[in-house]
Amino acid sequence: MNSADSVARKPMDLAQADVPRGEVHIVAERCKECSYCIVYCPEDVLVYTEETNAKGYHYPMIAEGKAEACVLCKFCDLICPELAIHTTDASDEAQGS
Amino acid sequence: MSTPQQDDFAVVHPFDHLMRADRLPHILCGGCGIGTVIHGYVRAVSESGVDPDRHVCVSGIGCSGRAAGYVNVDSYHSTHGRALPFALGIAVHNPELKVTVISGDGDLMAIGGNHFIHAARRNVNLNVICINNFNYGMTGGQVGPTTPIGAKGTTAPQGSIEHPFNLPYLAKACGASLVARWTILHVRQFTDAVLRSMDKDGFCFTEVLSPCPTSFGRRNKLGEGLDEVEMYRERCHIENGAQNLEELDIDIVDHEQPITVGNFVDIERSAFHA
Numbered sequence: 001m002n003s004a005d006s007v008a009r010k011p012m013d014l015a016q017a018d019v020p021r022g023e024v025h026i027v028a029e030r031c032k033e034c035s036y037c038i039v040y041c042p043e044d045v046l047v048y049t050e051e052t053n054a055k056g057y058h059y060p061m062i063a064e065g066k067a068e069a070c071v072l073c074k075f076c077d078l079i080c081p082e083l084a085i086h087t088t089d090a091s092d093e094a095q096g097s
Numbered sequence: 098m099s100t101p102q103q104d105d106f107a108v109v110h111p112f113d114h115l116m117r118a119d120r121l122p123h124i125l126c127g128g129c130g131i132g133t134v135i136h137g138y139v140r141a142v143s144e145s146g147v148d149p150d151r152h153v154c155v156s157g158i159g160c161s162g163r164a165a166g167y168v169n170v171d172s173y174h175s176t177h178g179r180a181l182p183f184a185l186g187i188a189v190h191n192p193e194l195k196v197t198v199i200s201g202d203g204d205l206m207a208i209g210g211n212h213f214i215h216a217a218r219r220n221v222n223l224n225v226i227c228i229n230n231f232n233y234g235m236t237g238g239q240v241g242p243t244t245p246i247g248a249k250g251t252t253a254p255q256g257s258i259e260h261p262f263n264l265p266y267l268a269k270a271c272g273a274s275l276v277a278r279w280t281i282l283h284v285r286q287f288t289d290a291v292l293r294s295m296d297k298d299g300f301c302f303t304e305v306l307s308p309c310p311t312s313f314g315r316r317n318k319l320g321e322g323l324d325e326v327e328m329y330r331e332r333c334h335i336e337n338g339a340q341n342l343e344e345l346d347i348d349i350v351d352h353e354q355p356i357t358v359g360n361f362v363d364i365e366r367s368a369f370h371a
């Protein structure tokens with residue numbers, strides 16, 4: 001008899017499953033440095049800039065090595081009180097390639 | 098292949114057309130949750146499938162009351178406490194419109210409390226979003242009808258000794274057709290509740306817990322907006338359809354107490370139409 005461990009729980013089409021990929025857009029001048037997008041991004045895509053915007057706030061940018069890491073969950077956009085960040089679909093399919 | 102980019106001041110958010118984008122950045126403090134609520138509302142307008150020209154937004158006075166001034170639908174910034182009678186007039190006169198009230202705990206529940214109970218009792222077709230930051234944020238942090246016992250305000254430096262309203266319980270008791278409570282961290286569920294409210298004929302009420310770091314958070318050692326939202330993440334548990342609304346008071350002082358959020362009430366009850 002099979003032990004519980006040997007029961008395969010992996011989706012059968014895992015190899016083909018496309019993880020969506022997003023491109024992040026930031027409106028630096030709207031940001032007020034609340035950190036919501038940075039802290040609640042599930043992929044830790046975002047970090048603060050060194051420089052500040054005209055009002056003196058640091059704003060998010062893409063962390064080193066995370067240029068391809070956004071999975072397009074859109075949470076950074078949804079929670080931003082300032083409409084200062086959003087994402088667009090950058091999956092290969094969306095690019096038509 | 099595309100690379101992430103930093104856009105500058107140019108208009109670049111997909112909902113800018115539903116905002117008065119020329120007025121952004123808005124005046125609300127960094128970390129204030131009101132902006133997230135406004136953002137969720139315009140998302141619901143966009144997803145409702147109803148022409149934005151048929152949406153109306155009404156606010157009273159307060160930081161929350163600023164909402165009407167930033168959304169690009171027909172909007173009315175009424176006087177303090179009077180958002181509901183104003184909205185009621187619009188909704189009853191033209192049932193084709195989707196009328197949403199966005200206002201604060203002080204505006205809707207203190208000076209406007211009587212309008213609230215009677216609009217809910219009549220089951221007027223309105224979508225009411227109460228931004229509960231537990232105080233009068235705009236005027237510097239006086240305690241109001243939702244300030245939890247023990248929480249501090251300028252008018253209660255030792256902590257409030259009054260029993261607060263439990264808003265979902267109040268709304269249900271008054272006859273609301275749909276009642277929900279979320280926080281700004283639950284922005285997806287909040288927006289869904291607002292969408293369902295836009296679709297439902299009757300009085301729909303969504304309370305949304307929202308940080309006011311400037312007037313409430315600092316005085317109550319809740320820290321920045323992020324710290325208060327983290328507190329919600331740790332303490333909130335979701336109980337859709339909860340029956341025991343009378344037990345769902347919010348304790349802001351004892352961080353061991355859970356905060357219950359969810360879609361609580363969704364009933365069919367004939368709505369008020371002229």
Ligand SMILES: Cc1ncc(C[n+]2csc(CCOP(=O)(O)OP(=O)(O)O)c2C)c(N)n1
Nearest residue numbers: 159160161177201202203204232233234235
């Ligand atoms: C008739 C009247 N009374 C008092 C005020 C002062 N006032 C302005 S906003 C406000 C309370 C706002 O509290 P709330 O509705 O909770 O909004 P918040 O600023 O917390 O978002 C008060 C008392 C007023 N503008 N008009």
Ligand code: SF4
Nearest residue numbers: 041070071073074076
């Ligand atoms: S869409 Fe999701 S994964 Fe992408 S940056 Fe925003 S929060 Fe992170």
Ligand code: SF4
Nearest residue numbers: 031032034035037080
């Ligand atoms: S959520 Fe918005 S305002 Fe807050 S840090 Fe991110 S971009 Fe800036």
Ligand code: SF4
Nearest residue numbers: 125126129160234309
């Ligand atoms: S005072 Fe409070 S409610 Fe008003 S904008 Fe500032 S944080 Fe928001």
Ligand SMILES: [Mg+2]
Nearest residue numbers: 201202232234
């Ligand atoms: Mg308030």
